[in-house]
Amino acid sequence: MSSVTRTERLNAAAGRQFQRVRDFVDDTDPAALVVVGVIAVSLLTAFVGFLAVSNLTVLPFFVFVAATGYGWVRHQEETALILTLTMTVSTLLILGLIIVFIFRESVPVIQYETATVFGVEVPGLRMFIQARWDAVSDPIRYSMAPMIHGTLLVTVIATAVAGPLGVAAALFLSEIAPAVVREFVKPGVEILAGIPSIVYGFIGFTILSPWASDQFQTTGQGSYLFVGIVVGLMALPTVVSVAEDALSSVPESMKSGSLAVGTTDWQTMTSITLPAAFSGVSAAVLLGVGRAIGETMAATVMLRGVPRLTEPLVNVFYGQETLTSLIARNYGEADGLQMDALFVAGVILFLTVLAISIGAQYIEWRMRSKLGGEA
Amino acid sequence: MSDSRQTRSQTETRTTGSDQPLETTSGETVEETRDEWVEYDFQGEAKMVAEDLDVHYGDDHALQGVSMEIPEKSVTALIGPSGCGKSTYLRCLNRMNDRINAARVDGSVRLDGKEIYQDGINLVELRKRVGMVFQSPNPFPKSIRDNISYGPRKHGDIETGLLARMLGRDDSEAERELVERSLKQAALWDEVHDRLDDNALGLSGGQQQRLCIARCLSVDPEVILMDEPASALDPIATAKIEDLINDLAKEYTVVIVTHNMQQAARISDQTAVFLTGGKLVEYGDTDQIFEDPRSQRVEDYISGKFG
Amino acid sequence: MSDSRQTRSQTETRTTGSDQPLETTSGETVEETRDEWVEYDFQGEAKMVAEDLDVHYGDDHALQGVSMEIPEKSVTALIGPSGCGKSTYLRCLNRMNDRINAARVDGSVRLDGKEIYQDGINLVELRKRVGMVFQSPNPFPKSIRDNISYGPRKHGDIETGLLARMLGRDDSEAERELVERSLKQAALWDEVHDRLDDNALGLSGGQQQRLCIARCLSVDPEVILMDEPASALDPIATAKIEDLINDLAKEYTVVIVTHNMQQAARISDQTAVFLTGGKLVEYGDTDQIFEDPRSQRVEDYISGKFG
Amino acid sequence: GGQSGGGGGGGDGGDGGADPTATEADMDSEPTETESSDDGGDGLNTSLLNAEGSSTVYPISNTGSAYWNSNAPPSDGEYWGSNSESTVPGWSQLGEPDMLLADYFAQKFGFEPTEERSSPPFPTTVGLSHSGTGCEAVTEGLVDIGNSSGPITAELDWSEEKAQSEVVDNVVGRDGQPVVVSSDVIDAGVTQLTGEEVRGIYQDEITNWNQIEGVDYDQEIYAIGRAEGSGTDTSFRLNMLGGADAAMPGVDTRFGQNQQVAQAVSQNEGSIAYMALAFTSETVVPVGIDFEGTLYEPDRDAENTIFDSDYPLNRDLHMYTLIEEDNPNGGGYDAREAAFINMFLNEFGQTVFVEGNNYIPLPTSDLESMKEQVSALATEDLIMP
Amino acid sequence: MAGATGSRLVDGDTTATDAVAAATVGLSAILFVLAVAAMFERVSLTGTLAGVPTVTLLGGLLIALGVAVGVFGVGSRLGYVETDPDSSAGLIASFGAAVPWFVIGGGVASETLGLGVTGGVAGAAVAGGVAFVATAVPREDVGSTVPLGALLAFVGLVFLSGTIGPGWLWNLGWEQQASITAEFLVPAATLFCALYGGWAAAKAYGRFGARGRHMGAYVLVYLNALSIIAFLFILIAFVVVQGLPGLLTGVQIGAGVGPQLFGSFELPVYVPFVMNGVALLNDFQGVLPAIVGTVWLVVGAVLFAVPLGVGAAIFLTEYAERGRFTQAVEVATNGLWSTPSIVFGLFGFAFLIPRFGNRKSLLAGMLTLGFMLLPLVLITSREAMLSVPDEYRDASAALGVSKWQTVRSVVLPAALPGVVTGVILGVGRIAGETAPILLTMAGGTFVPGAQTVDVVGGFEFTGSPPFVANPELLQATSALPYQLYALITAGVGLGSNVSDPTGFRWATALVLLAVVLSFYAIGIGARYYFRRQLRHD
Ligand SMILES: Nc1ncnc2c1ncn2[C@@H]1O[C@H](COP(=O)(O)OP(=O)(O)OP(=O)(O)O)[C@@H](O)[C@H]1O
Numbered sequence A: 001m002s003s004v005t006r007t008e009r010l011n012a013a014a015g016r017q018f019q020r021v022r023d024f025v026d027d028t029d030p031a032a033l034v035v036v037g038v039i040a041v042s043l044l045t046a047f048v049g050f051l052a053v054s055n056l057t058v059l060p061f062f063v064f065v066a067a068t069g070y071g072w073v074r075h076q077e078e079t080a081l082i083l084t085l086t087m088t089v090s091t092l093l094i095l096g097l098i099i100v101f102i103f104r105e106s107v108p109v110i111q112y113e114t115a116t117v118f119g120v121e122v123p124g125l126r127m128f129i130q131a132r133w134d135a136v137s138d139p140i141r142y143s144m145a146p147m148i149h150g151t152l153l154v155t156v157i158a159t160a161v162a163g164p165l166g167v168a169a170a171l172f173l174s175e176i177a178p179a180v181v182r183e184f185v186k187p188g189v190e191i192l193a194g195i196p197s198i199v200y201g202f203i204g205f206t207i208l209s210p211w212a213s214d215q216f217q218t219t220g221q222g223s224y225l226f227v228g229i230v231v232g233l234m235a236l237p238t239v240v241s242v243a244e245d246a247l248s249s250v251p252e253s254m255k256s257g258s259l260a261v262g263t264t265d266w267q268t269m270t271s272i273t274l275p276a277a278f279s280g281v282s283a284a285v286l287l288g289v290g291r292a293i294g295e296t297m298a299a300t301v302m303l304r305g306v307p308r309l310t311e312p313l314v315n316v317f318y319g320q321e322t323l324t325s326l327i328a329r330n331y332g333e334a335d336g337l338q339m340d341a342l343f344v345a346g347v348i349l350f351l352t353v354l355a356i357s358i359g360a361q362y363i364e365w366r367m368r369s370k371l372g373g374e375a
Numbered sequence B, C: 001m002s003d004s005r006q007t008r009s010q011t012e013t014r015t016t017g018s019d020q021p022l023e024t025t026s027g028e029t030v031e032e033t034r035d036e037w038v039e040y041d042f043q044g045e046a047k048m049v050a051e052d053l054d055v056h057y058g059d060d061h062a063l064q065g066v067s068m069e070i071p072e073k074s075v076t077a078l079i080g081p082s083g084c085g086k087s088t089y090l091r092c093l094n095r096m097n098d099r100i101n102a103a104r105v106d107g108s109v110r111l112d113g114k115e116i117y118q119d120g121i122n123l124v125e126l127r128k129r130v131g132m133v134f135q136s137p138n139p140f141p142k143s144i145r146d147n148i149s150y151g152p153r154k155h156g157d158i159e160t161g162l163l164a165r166m167l168g169r170d171d172s173e174a175e176r177e178l179v180e181r182s183l184k185q186a187a188l189w190d191e192v193h194d195r196l197d198d199n200a201l202g203l204s205g206g207q208q209q210r211l212c213i214a215r216c217l218s219v220d221p222e223v224i225l226m227d228e229p230a231s232a233l234d235p236i237a238t239a240k241i242e243d244l245i246n247d248l249a250k251e252y253t254v255v256i257v258t259h260n261m262q263q264a265a266r267i268s269d270q271t272a273v274f275l276t277g278g279k280l281v282e283y284g285d286t287d288q289i290f291e292d293p294r295s296q297r298v299e300d301y302i303s304g305k306f307g
Numbered sequence D: 001g002g003q004s005g006g007g008g009g010g011g012d013g014g015d016g017g018a019d020p021t022a023t024e025a026d027m028d029s030e031p032t033e034t035e036s037s038d039d040g041g042d043g044l045n046t047s048l049l050n051a052e053g054s055s056t057v058y059p060i061s062n063t064g065s066a067y068w069n070s071n072a073p074p075s076d077g078e079y080w081g082s083n084s085e086s087t088v089p090g091w092s093q094l095g096e097p098d099m100l101l102a103d104y105f106a107q108k109f110g111f112e113p114t115e116e117r118s119s120p121p122f123p124t125t126v127g128l129s130h131s132g133t134g135c136e137a138v139t140e141g142l143v144d145i146g147n148s149s150g151p152i153t154a155e156l157d158w159s160e161e162k163a164q165s166e167v168v169d170n171v172v173g174r175d176g177q178p179v180v181v182s183s184d185v186i187d188a189g190v191t192q193l194t195g196e197e198v199r200g201i202y203q204d205e206i207t208n209w210n211q212i213e214g215v216d217y218d219q220e221i222y223a224i225g226r227a228e229g230s231g232t233d234t235s236f237r238l239n240m241l242g243g244a245d246a247a248m249p250g251v252d253t254r255f256g257q258n259q260q261v262a263q264a265v266s267q268n269e270g271s272i273a274y275m276a277l278a279f280t281s282e283t284v285v286p287v288g289i290d291f292e293g294t295l296y297e298p299d300r301d302a303e304n305t306i307f308d309s310d311y312p313l314n315r316d317l318h319m320y321t322l323i324e325e326d327n328p329n330g331g332g333y334d335a336r337e338a339a340f341i342n343m344f345l346n347e348f349g350q351t352v353f354v355e356g357n358n359y360i361p362l363p364t365s366d367l368e369s370m371k372e373q374v375s376a377l378a379t380e381d382l383i384m385p
Numbered sequence E: 001m002a003g004a005t006g007s008r009l010v011d012g013d014t015t016a017t018d019a020v021a022a023a024t025v026g027l028s029a030i031l032f033v034l035a036v037a038a039m040f041e042r043v044s045l046t047g048t049l050a051g052v053p054t055v056t057l058l059g060g061l062l063i064a065l066g067v068a069v070g071v072f073g074v075g076s077r078l079g080y081v082e083t084d085p086d087s088s089a090g091l092i093a094s095f096g097a098a099v100p101w102f103v104i105g106g107g108v109a110s111e112t113l114g115l116g117v118t119g120g121v122a123g124a125a126v127a128g129g130v131a132f133v134a135t136a137v138p139r140e141d142v143g144s145t146v147p148l149g150a151l152l153a154f155v156g157l158v159f160l161s162g163t164i165g166p167g168w169l170w171n172l173g174w175e176q177q178a179s180i181t182a183e184f185l186v187p188a189a190t191l192f193c194a195l196y197g198g199w200a201a202a203k204a205y206g207r208f209g210a211r212g213r214h215m216g217a218y219v220l221v222y223l224n225a226l227s228i229i230a231f232l233f234i235l236i237a238f239v240v241v242q243g244l245p246g247l248l249t250g251v252q253i254g255a256g257v258g259p260q261l262f263g264s265f266e267l268p269v270y271v272p273f274v275m276n277g278v279a280l281l282n283d284f285q286g287v288l289p290a291i292v293g294t295v296w297l298v299v300g301a302v303l304f305a306v307p308l309g310v311g312a313a314i315f316l317t318e319y320a321e322r323g324r325f326t327q328a329v330e331v332a333t334n335g336l337w338s339t340p341s342i343v344f345g346l347f348g349f350a351f352l353i354p355r356f357g358n359r360k361s362l363l364a365g366m367l368t369l370g371f372m373l374l375p376l377v378l379i380t381s382r383e384a385m386l387s388v389p390d391e392y393r394d395a396s397a398a399l400g401v402s403k404w405q406t407v408r409s410v411v412l413p414a415a416l417p418g419v420v421t422g423v424i425l426g427v428g429r430i431a432g433e434t435a436p437i438l439l440t441m442a443g444g445t446f447v448p449g450a451q452t453v454d455v456v457g458g459f460e461f462t463g464s465p466p467f468v469a470n471p472e473l474l475q476a477t478s479a480l481p482y483q484l485y486a487l488i489t490a491g492v493g494l495g496s497n498v499s500d501p502t503g504f505r506w507a508t509a510l511v512l513l514a515v516v517l518s519f520y521a522i523g524i525g526a527r528y529y530f531r532r533q534l535r536h537d
């Protein structure tokens, strides 16, 4: 089968899909087909209407509801199929819409911030090669560099907190803790995940920030260091629970195999369990990184709100602005290009986190096929 | 075995995987079991002795008052229907049951006369001396070489790697010898000697199982416990493993669980029959057990009336 | 069976769980298989007939040109080593293989002379007529009563619930009778009649398996396929199930897969021996197969040389 | 009690108030047009009146809203009217009306009195953000009233004409924008700064207190600013730095609202900030500012004070309303907006809401001209109370 | 080869050396606690402890710990103490020891000796290198104790000698000024030293070798787990303690004091903070509108996301062939799940607001949170359905039951526990979200009780499509997390609305925490319950 080319495979796949649809059409009785068709078309129309902000949206929607109701009574099997299919498609559409809308809004400022390198005009480039953000005084610039710098610092610090502590806690939970302890610690970690970020932000703003300003004798309050620590603590539960899953999915037989040649639990963990779960654990850390990047409120209330690079760049005792806090802080009065610039921040966030998420999934998928497959 | 009760009370405070106070109710059960089977006097030394072994999984009584001596340098087969506690018993012998949270072990097991269920026992040392091969092959996802040298390395018997090399303490040669010896013992050397750096997961099932045996041998155990080592294998691989077991019995004490009675008959010197409820019903020379079992239930079992 | 090739080409366009064009390469394999076994002429009617059945799981050829007639109202046992395709064959008989994406079935199976691998076959009806009991008991996590009445209810044979009661179509009485009848047939009534509303998962393994048999009987099938129905059970439960199977054979056509040769010998009227590679090697009267197998490999297998 | 918003007035026909119109707006894709308007039918729109914007105006606006929603009876004496213990200032000047508070102001614009405490003819709510947001929101029709402490022309960079054609500028009070420092700075002897020094600080030329003449306090200056787009920030740039788009590289932190600035000043040593009068306190102390030789002191009794109208940072506090085509008479208000704003334009409103929050009341002449503006919709003469 | 041959099957009783090692571990525990206390200013650095100046005491204890650790190692090397050390402490330990020495070397060279950056790097390299070699080369007992013991003793000496006293300060000399103060450095250094000391001591307690490492690692891992739990506990306790006074102001208990429910029944308790809004005439102000807003937000999001998510999960698990498509959906939903909430906010702002009357509204908030909840519902439902054993489906199919009937009668009921738990946990998360509603729903800061949304009562019929309107849904309201945000940004100057603004804010935080955590508690409890049920049956 290895000689089959890619196109042939694709063709075959397309053919299969087509065949499936044909089978479905063949096997289904015509009345049901009509109902299914009406449901699909009316919903689609309603959706288009909604997108176009049309006041007729409601009509196809009513048709959809009516057809679904009728179909449910008369042709439940087919209606259920088409309904669940619609729901799947809607979910995908939402993702698509998110992409379309945040990208669309960010276009003007990308054009505005065009920069020329080697005679080539690169739209949006200026946002990354210089660091000036000033929406008020000339020249008006919407650089993303300060926010990217801020997000980067916060994320690095958060990862330094959440990564080791999270993996250690995951090891503890999956390999070390006695059952009774686990019964308490696990929900504890989950509860930690439930504490709203604004509560962290509140404590950070009122307690931590003044304290930190005092300890490091900085001018005023708000530092990436402490935002990073707070965000790291917030990302911790994600790391713990995903890493714990990865660790406990290492087959018991592998661990037993190691113990049975007379190794200590710790040796088994470091030499067998962790390497075997390595990809899952790194996926966990990656997801934690994603959380840290996307965290908004703690950063918004704790940072200084002046989009500027810290001086020197490694000065984590000052915290200016992150991508998320920029949006949360400025969406209110921003209009025109400034608003669009916020959408650029949104696009950067979205793409980064999406890439991380896909990376994490890829790693996990690799792990699963490694542990489950070849053997 | 007259001192069984005494041994037991010595170890009474020793419970495993559970902090419940020891229950002292298993006495009657033991008596009852005792009646049913005939003691077996084998030739040679007893390498391991289990006395009044009771295992509970939560409320489930998986092993009831099992007492049994395992002679040195021979193959002891454990047979019995599914769920009768063979694996449980086996795992008591190197305390792998400690890994199961729900498991509670009462009673005594001695290795060369040393009680292994007592405070201060060095599990690492115990498991080095009492090795184990599992039902389905479980090589580590490492190279064949690393699979073999894993145990000795962790014990510090072999040092390799960057630091060792920097410090001029590289044991690569010793490692090579060890790998070769272990693989040869496990009758795998010829098949894999030219691809020692390949991932062990790429081997066939039978090869993997022999690799696991080699891995077990690499730390030079005295007793080898095998839990249905051939159940996942095809007939040819099974035959190889059976030959291997016969060879091993010259140097090691082998205890093997099998659900295949023919296999037990073929390879073992003595056979212990467990029946449902976690009781050891009969124990004796393999030939005698298969040809002339003393218990009716064992006869039924062997003749395939159930199981 | 001379029209086997013809039947095959009739159904050639009908492939299941896969839309690949049918491959026409299995011919030789069939011939090869044919040589090895002797045709078996049994008494009575053939309830089901399989001809030249080939099953692939992806590239894996799990069943090779199996042709076999299953006589009415008797117990047919399928034995053979693990992985030889017994379950695969069984699942062809009620097209449960359709549920496995990778599976591709070629060949013909007829029920009362009607080809079941053809377009337009009503799977719901087929599976009502050819029921199945699985290896491990799989009652629904519902009450005992609901387990039994599940099938008839879903087929609309019984209507209960609020709406039915409001419309005055309450079939509670019919349901009660059906439950009682099915449970009695499955020899479970006495044990559970006073707790029909308890969750079925609370029953013991053997009871659960009999419940599954009762559930299967509740839709009044003609053929009952059983895939190692007793493998997860203890001897006592096994004995009960075996008795039950003997009873069922009076009214139903029973096909049973077992890995326990003694069991096959005890309960079946005819036995089919599959060997590795998915080939049916011998098929005949149970007594003949066990006492005087014609093939050397079958003899080896039955005498425990492998498997 | 439940809700008394849209549900109440929504009963009569197609009227439905702001919210059903919003539903329709959803359909006809020109949402802002019909927003929060009375559709010219018989009934008056009694849906929720919402204001949003300036944290400077917020104290005035929000206190007003709270009073309005309380709809206190004239027997109250604390909030409205008079009793044996006290009389609310300004009540008598209104002619001692014998009606509940909101009833009284609302009926002037044709609303039915509810005669029920805590249940005004229509409810009001005020959101807290800053001027830029308020101006944005009101021009986009998101809210009825946009509070702003800077002129909308500067906030949104509009021309004067555009502003006049799009919104009505209701000035309800004045602020003498103070420059404040933290108490440790006061203790270090900084009680006055020159305009130049303040500018130097905010333009990053002066970074340590000891760079100020005559001050021996080695402490980095923590220069706190308001969000870009806030009225306070705009006015400060305009009046202190010389232009609404003047650069401010010296700012260390920006906060969205005055309240937060006040908190930051009291929490951090060496702070300086510009804000609104309502937010000064013992830990947030205004300093005197010396503009070209004239020292404006934070003390009301001094010769030149920051409360004077010639204090360069003095500014108007606005409540903008959107001019909408379909308002009756095409004016800049619907009746709710007019009724609510009118409450501030008299002795009562100025004393309680403006002075009560430490702001500067409008001179009578200004009050009169403001009243002129809102009277278009009134059902009775507003000029004579 | 190493001399690891001497291990015995049975260890002897606890020996005196064990006791010494254990005491050393104990000493590091004490130091750890002291360091944490000093870090959070529970112990004053300038003051005294047990009659000794704090820094001096810390220095003394550190020296004692360092000496004890070092002596233990040397004793073991000389054979006074019975241990099974490996031939080397290993790479990890070497790096572990090298790092602090690297830092110290750098600091001393560049700052104390004033050699500048180059000198600093050189000093760091020398000190770190020596520590590395001193750890890696000798036998494990010496390697893993002496360099660390020296580190502890060195730090102790620095404290004891007053080189770093309570008034010590190191200005980093950066453009944006920052300094390392003794207030920070002393506790932080003590903390790290205590961890190192504890680790080395635990290794010694385990007699080095494999078991020693095991012990050393376990001490750290346990400490980490303990710290996380302690952190959780302190965090919650802190909010509770701060929030309770505000929450409890004006509480009354007794017949008839509470607000009316269902017309006539009067609650016997009156908690103004959760039963009032903010109004001029109130004796006590509260956040009722925000609580109700949160409830409606959650209800709306759940009504939107759960059917959609479960439906999609059914399609993906039961109907769709597993392949590219399902994989793509999986990738998409996982991506959606990790998308930052503020991006959802932006999306809602750009997509929903123009479609719902161009203003922030409850409905827009509900849908935005619904979008956020959707992927979680889908993922958990799918997982729950995948974990329903195929045997049930087979059993049903074998009875001749059609697919949808099987899904409805067998799969869904069996998957319900998983779905429910997932939804509840997801709800806990969205209930605490601020960022998205900031952009899509946020209304007034101090909402009067009279403006509490009443979605049910808000429905009305209209003459034009869509014939049903609900102004309440199209109006902005408040929600707890937004309320807290608004209170933070409103700072101390809440004006006349609230008499004790700080108490009011903490009480809001407490109520928010309570609401969100109760969702979590229910979710975790439900999972526990379902699991136990499964296990029992
Ligand atoms: N980890 C465990 N937790 C709870 N119960 C267990 C566990 N392992 C085994 N049991 C129970 O203990 C009993 C004995 O199990 P064991 O695995 O020892 O049987 P076995 O003789 O090895 O059977 P098989 O031939 O199937 O391997 C069984 O009832 C089993 O259900």
Ligand SMILES: Nc1ncnc2c1ncn2[C@@H]1O[C@H](COP(=O)(O)OP(=O)(O)OP(=O)(O)O)[C@@H](O)[C@H]1O
Pocket: C057, C060, C062, C080, C081, C082, C083, C084, C085, C086, C087, C088, C089, C100, C102, C259
């Ligand atoms: N779902 C499946 N997908 C892929 N291959 C399968 C699948 N089911 C069975 N097979 C393969 O088909 C062959 C026959 O399997 P089958 O289950 O029919 O054997 P069996 O005789 O029932 O064995 P056992 O006694 O172990 O149940 C085996 O090689 C098996 O690996």
Ligand SMILES: [Mg+2]
Pocket: B086, B087, B088, B227
């Ligand atoms: Mg077993």
Ligand SMILES: [Mg+2]
Pocket: C086, C087, C088, C227
């Ligand atoms: Mg099978």
Ligand SMILES: O=P([O-])([O-])[O-]
Pocket: D053, D054, D055, D056, D057, D129, D130, D131, D132, D148, D149, D150, D226, D229, D230, D231, D232, D233, D256, D257, D258
């Ligand atoms: O009045 P502001 O809040 O916009 O400064």
